[in-house]
Amino acid sequence: MPLALLTTAVLAGVELGINNVLKLDSASQQKLAALDGAVFAVNCTSPALEVFLIVRGQTLSLCSYYEGEADTRISGQASALLALLLARDKSQAFYNKDLEIQGNLEPLQTLQKILSGLNIDWEYQLSKFIGDIPTQAFSTSLDSASELAKKTHASLTMDIDEYIHEEKKLFPGAGELESFYKAIDQLGLRVDRADARLRKLGDSPL
């Protein structure tokens, strides 16, 4: 129960932050209103935490408890969910094998675009509910987790690249391809020069 109350407090702070910023962004409010009544379940498998996002008119409610069926459910580890939030390519971010999505994807994509476009001072909003010191501790933990997710993502990308190109040699690497293209260009130039010489020789009287 203490964890449930702490979760409720944190969600209250996040909700307040989001809705305060939404009040200043009428375009985002209109987009959100188009999702009125939608329920999204975000199920973090590790650490175990489930959050429900409910669109009510032009506001978003965050709950730790909901008895009905969500319209869209997304499940994954914290790192995968964080990576989704931090991804530069929003449209591709959902196609991640570490994420499981059930239900309608489009409203979730719309919501993600709205949220990622908001500029929220999370720490200020959260501190209203749980105080400055717990907020600082929570923020530090979140920054660490976010940094870890970024590094993991970058490292994984590099590892996959190296595996495909260097170890398994399934595809040539970028460097190899560039050398190959240069060689082709060089060959093309030499062919052109040879062709020009031949023409010149052909035109010259013997």
Next chain:
Amino acid sequence: MPSMNENKSEKTTHFGYKEVPVEEKAEHVGNVFHSVAKNYDIMNDVVSLGTHRILKRFTVELSALRPGQKVLDLAGGTGDFSLHFAPIVGPQGSVILADINESMVRVGRDRIIDKGNVGNITYTLADAENLPFQENTFDCICIAYGLRNVTDKEAALRSMFQVTKPGGRVLVLEFSKPRNELVGKAYDLYSKLWPIAGKIISGDSESYQYLVESIRMHPDQETLKKMMIDAGFSNCHYHDVMGGICAIHIGHKASDT
């Protein structure tokens, strides 16, 4: 629970630690809340160190309300729950803020209107022991920090059962009995400060002394759960919060009632 006082011919009940005639308790409680109404929200923050907001929010989540539903905010006082319920049930639903105390309803109504909420909340004076609504009216009834002030709690629970729809639920958020002895002692010590805070904030220490005493006299978690079962509710359970300092009891009215 009303008791027979052998030295007098009339029934008496507890008003804090005092015994008063049953028919006078409501008036005594009424006087308390007339006195504290204007500073009720401030005192809630002081008494609960601000945690009542989180408890109320958690209780709202447990209500599982949906758009279009009808909810009774009983002993709703200054309208905290009504403000939470209103956007959930939406314009197709309705919230009734009911309290036996006119001063509290006035403060609640003014507060809600000042926040710009005039759509789906209505206000009424009502006695929890004899609710003035038709049977099977409400999808949910919520009574927060109010049941301990009711003279006949069993009658109130039966009345709530009657006006709840089949398939609906009742939530009771109330002070309860701490599970841990250390927590209990710390809480006892802290509550001794409430009358002093009441004196400073609203010039009335006696009302807050009553609040402290009424908490001590309220049934514990299992006793209240049994009372709800006896009133007809099914699937009754409770959540202890803050080590049992408060508890949220939930009871359902069976669909086939």
